[in-house]
Amino acid sequence: MDKKLTKSTIGVGIAGTGFIGPAHVEALRRLGIPVLGLAEIDLETAQKKAAEMGIPKAYGSFESLLADPNIDVVHLATPNVLHYPFAKAALQANKHVICEKPLAMNSQESAELVKLAAEMDKVNVVNFNIRMYPMVQQARSMVQTGEIGNLFIIQGSYLQDWLLFPTDWNWRLEPGAGGRLRTVGDIGSHWLDLMTFVSGLKIKEVFADFKTFYPIRKKPAQPLETFAGKVLQPSDYIDQPITTEDYATIILHFENDVQGILTVSQVCSGRKNRLFFEINGSQSSVAWNSERPNELWVGHRTEPNQVILKDPALLAPAAREVTSYPGGHNEGFPDTFKQLYQKVYTYIFKGDYSQKPDFPTFADGHYEMLVCEAIAQSAREKVWVTI
Ligand code: SOE
Numbered sequence: 429m430d431k432k433l434t435k436s437t438i439g440v441g442i443a444g445t446g447f448i449g450p451a452h453v454e455a456l457r458r459l460g461i462p463v464l465g466l467a468e469i470d471l472e473t474a475q476k477k478a479a480e481m482g483i484p485k486a487y488g489s490f491e492s493l494l495a496d497p498n499i500d501v502v503h504l505a506t507p508n509v510l511h512y513p514f515a516k517a518a519l520q521a522n523k524h525v526i527c528e529k530p531l532a533m534n535s536q537e538s539a540e541l542v543k544l545a546a547e548m549d550k551v552n553v554v555n556f557n558i559r560m561y562p563m564v565q566q567a568r569s570m571v572q573t574g575e576i577g578n579l580f581i582i583q584g585s586y587l588q589d590w591l592l593f594p595t596d597w598n599w600r601l602e603p604g605a606g607g608r609l610r611t612v613g614d615i616g617s618h619w620l621d622l623m624t625f626v627s628g629l630k631i632k633e634v635f636a637d638f639k640t641f642y643p644i645r646k647k648p649a650q651p652l653e654t655f656a657g658k659v660l661q662p663s664d665y666i667d668q669p670i671t672t673e674d675y676a677t678i679i680l681h682f683e684n685d686v687q688g689i690l691t692v693s694q695v696c697s698g699r700k701n702r703l704f705f706e707i708n709g710s711q712s713s714v715a716w717n718s719e720r721p722n723e724l725w726v727g728h729r730t731e732p733n734q735v736i737l738k739d740p741a742l743l744a745p746a747a748r749e750v751t752s753y754p755g756g757h758n759e760g761f762p763d764t765f766k767q768l769y770q771k772v773y774t775y776i777f778k779g780d781y782s783q784k785p786d787f788p789t790f791a792d793g794h795y796e797m798l799v800c801e802a803i804a805q806s807a808r809e810k811v812w813v814t815i
Contacts (some may be wrong), residue, residue, distance in 0.1 A: 433776055435460055439498040443467040443490050444505030445477045452503045453481055455765035467493040490514055494521040504528055507605045512537040519544045524551040530613050531793030535801055538794035545790050551776050554793035556621045560767035562738050562751040563724040567714045568626045569744030577711030582623050582688040586615040587699035595646045609800050610672030616692040617796050619703055629682040631799055633814045636807040638673040641695055645670050678803055722758050
């Protein structure tokens with residue numbers, strides 16, 4: 429019989445210590461959930477990272493982390509190519525899994541993970557953290573209560589600039605590590621997940637147009653961590669052909685005849701990490717920008733527009749639930765991880781996995797893979813593709 433999991437008995441392990449792994453660890457600690465062990469590509473790296481992060485156990489391989497009977501939950505924050513094999517092995521080893529997006533390299537793999545998680549009765553999560561911003565939850569509540577009216581248009585963008593220069597390099601540029609889709613898979617997946625979450629509508633069909641502005645980039649001799657290329661001097665580079673997209677615009681047809689349009693890019697100078705959406709309905713509009721996450725714009729036709737500032741006293745119950753601080757005390761990116769794991773671990777500790785989860789699961793990750801594959805096919809064949 430499985431042991432009863434509580435904050436004092438649970439064993440959490442993590443694989444991946446780049447840009448995002450430490451965000452997982454920090455959020456868990458803020459919730460009073462200790463991280464027991466860390467796996468890296470070899471024991472020396474694991475011991476160094478574990479010492480830096482104050483994690484008691486270091487494993488020189490993912491297999492040795494899984495072999496530890498004290499590990500109950502595994503967080504996967506590795507390059508994308510490892511998500512599927514690691515999630516599969518973790519489920520087979522009877523562990524709960526919290527995986528970074530995208531869940532897998534293709535929809536065959538993600539479908540298999542959905543099935544396996546159900547068979548093993550394990551909690552399965554895809555780290556779509558952006559759902560957990562209070563003002564995102566507020567927008568969703570406003571859609572649900574009818575304040576926006578019948579939805580007409582869902583529009584927006586996700587723009588970054590950290591791959592603007594041909595000397596900018598990261599594993600995400602290489603299809604073997606990051607997948608055949610880059611900008612769409614890396615950041616478009618967040619926007620697409622968010623819009624199906626906020627609107628409650630699935631995407632029926634897509635038409636996509638891609639551009640790779642740099643068909644050749646300069647790859648540094650040394651491996652780099654995400655965003656780190658910005659501070660390096662351009663020296664010792666090798667030419668590397670690029671097949672993944674720097675930019676995409678995608679026309680979307682949602683259920684209920686709702687029209688959508690999304691632009692994603694990693695080469696927009698000045699846009700650091702800006703996810704923007706605007707939803708226009710028959711009553712009003714709502715818009716949000718992740719670089720100003722504590723504000724929600726509400727647009728009206730017959731009265732002045734509003735900007736709602738994050739203040740739990742003024743928010744809908746679902747938004748209040750993911751808010752930790754009073755009005756005027758800003759919450760941001762790291763807080764979304766904390767709020768997501770608060771929901772996930774509450775669910776794990778309750779122990780009844782037949783209940784509907786209130787967080788993104790492998791089923792959501794699989795749906796995202798299907799949407800992304802349709803987008804890739806549309807860009808390739810220049811046709812509308814049905815999901
Ligand atoms: C890099 O583009 C990246 O770190 C994504 O992988 C994340 O999901 C997003 O949070 C920020 O940018």
